[in-house]
Amino acid sequence: MDTIAIPALDRPVDATVEIPGSKSLTNRALLVAALAQGDSILENALFSEDSEYFAKCVEQLGIPITLNPQLAQIQVAGRGGEIPAKQADLFVGLAGTAARFISALVALGNGEYRLDGVPRMRERPMGDLLTVLQTGGATINFEGNSGFMPYTVYSQGFAGGNFRVKANQTSQQLSALLMIAPYAQQDTIVEVEGTLVSQSYVKMTCRLMADFGVEVIQIGDNKFQIKAGQRYQARHYTVEPDASNASYFFAAAAVTGGRVRVKHLTKQSCQGDILWLNVLEQMGCQIKDADDYTEVTGPKQLQGIDIDMNDISDLVQTLGAIAPFASSPITIRNVEHIRYKETDRIKAVVTELRRLGVQVEEFADRLKIEPGPITPAAIETYHDHRMAMAFAVTGLKVPGIVIKDPGCTAKTFPDYFTRFFQMLEQ
Ligand SMILES: O=C(O)C1=C[C@@H](OP(=O)(O)O)[C@@H](O)[C@H](O)C1
Numbered sequence: 001m002d003t004i005a006i007p008a009l010d011r012p013v014d015a016t017v018e019i020p021g022s023k024s025l026t027n028r029a030l031l032v033a034a035l036a037q038g039d040s041i042l043e044n045a046l047f048s049e050d051s052e053y054f055a056k057c058v059e060q061l062g063i064p065i066t067l068n069p070q071l072a073q074i075q076v077a078g079r080g081g082e083i084p085a086k087q088a089d090l091f092v093g094l095a096g097t098a099a100r101f102i103s104a105l106v107a108l109g110n111g112e113y114r115l116d117g118v119p120r121m122r123e124r125p126m127g128d129l130l131t132v133l134q135t136g137g138a139t140i141n142f143e144g145n146s147g148f149m150p151y152t153v154y155s156q157g158f159a160g161g162n163f164r165v166k167a168n169q170t171s172q173q174l175s176a177l178l179m180i181a182p183y184a185q186q187d188t189i190v191e192v193e194g195t196l197v198s199q200s201y202v203k204m205t206c207r208l209m210a211d212f213g214v215e216v217i218q219i220g221d222n223k224f225q226i227k228a229g230q231r232y233q234a235r236h237y238t239v240e241p242d243a244s245n246a247s248y249f250f251a252a253a254a255v256t257g258g259r260v261r262v263k264h265l266t267k268q269s270c271q272g273d274i275l276w277l278n279v280l281e282q283m284g285c286q287i288k289d290a291d292d293y294t295e296v297t298g299p300k301q302l303q304g305i306d307i308d309m310n311d312i313s314d315l316v317q318t319l320g321a322i323a324p325f326a327s328s329p330i331t332i333r334n335v336e337h338i339r340y341k342e343t344d345r346i347k348a349v350v351t352e353l354r355r356l357g358v359q360v361e362e363f364a365d366r367l368k369i370e371p372g373p374i375t376p377a378a379i380e381t382y383h384d385h386r387m388a389m390a391f392a393v394t395g396l397k398v399p400g401i402v403i404k405d406p407g408c409t410a411k412t413f414p415d416y417f418t419r420f421f422q423m424l425e426q
């Protein structure tokens with residue numbers, strides 16, 4: 001298996017970086033542009049496994065896509081809500097967004113659509129969304145366990161109506177439903193039953209829908225109404241840099257007492273993970289928030305923090321990886337749902353921190369990390385891009401840290417290590 005050795009720094013980082021487009025925004029924009037009538041152009045789109053699987057699915061459904069990776073541009077020739085293909089065999093890799101959003105998209109079609117992913121994707125929850133699609137008219141044939149990939153969706157359009165959906169393991173199933181709802185035969189009201197995790201992503205969904213001309217009426221925190229007959233408008237859309245993927249570069253400034261500027265990402269971002277800046281501020285960093293960039297300057301000594309990360313849970317690994325360098329313990333709460341992601345992320349972070357000699361307590365929905373010295377080790381990444389990207393930052397402070405299977409960053413950030421090393425050379 002490939003590995004990458006991370007060089008420890010004997011000086012603070014001092015760099016300006018650019019981060020590719022957001023995965024969450026690219027895949028939402030691909031979906032709504034596919035449903036719009038006519039050509040949309042996505043600028044600064046992400047080119048990575050998650051978005052390329054997504055684009056390929058849309059294309060297989062008969063909606064032409066032109067990829068221009070050199071210009072970071074994707075052109076989508078939307079078909080006004082029609083799904084031209086009557087049959088397709090679709091593969092989503094490990095992309096949770098593609099799995100959920102494409103399953104919902106094919107429910108608008110008229111035909112049979114098989115969906116599958118990598119072995120871990122077959123374990124990730126899909127059932128709550130599929131139950132709603134069944135109530136809305138689809139028949140679903142599961143090849144293995146009910147509620148999990150692989151399955152075939154037999155659809156004849158989506159009826160809409162009133163639904164209750166669980167969103168305690170992932171918010172993506174709710175986002176998927178919201179985005180197809182304007183094309184249902186009648187108005188849709190979706191009520192979340194119980195806890196809604198990762199709420200900031202649902203806000204992002206509503207914002208993106210509004211950017212393409214569709215209104216979601218939110219009734220309280222947990223109820224959403226979408227009028228049928230609304231139509232997405234094709235448009236030019238510029239994808240923001242990925243705030244979750246920027247977190248590793250800001251973290252590098254935080255742990256080395258250095259300075260990192262991320263171009264074109266600002267506090268006005270519609271991505272919930274922009275709140276990483278607030279986390280770092282509470283830990284002692286200084287934040288400069290300009291019109292077209294954000295800059296983090298790290299302190300001499302990071303402080304500990306006790307934080308609910310339910311809404312920004314893709315950052316748990318980033319915080320876990322720098323936690324041993326704080327002056328007091330770091331407690332990360334309310335993140336049981338990260339056990340259903342690329343890997344069980346609570347378990348993965350705890351295991352790898354312990355491998356580094358760090359004292360960590362694991363609970364069902366939280367972890368507590370004690371500061372302390374680190375013994376270098378080779379970090380297992382469990383096919384999880386965020387394990388590789390986060391623990392590379394730990395390696396900046398401790399000589400001898402090696403990241404196993406660094407190629408797993410291809411999921412959302414194929415040239416992560418190139419940009420990471422470029423940051424160190426500035
Ligand atoms: O809707 C989205 O784009 C996402 C929602 C979050 O997932 P959950 O809703 O499963 O927590 C997040 O972790 C994921 O990276 C992207």
Ligand SMILES: C=C(OP(=O)(O)O)C(=O)O
Nearest residue numbers: 094095096097314341342
């Ligand atoms: C959880 C993630 O991805 P997915 O979209 O596959 O859920 C992630 O990118 O951290």
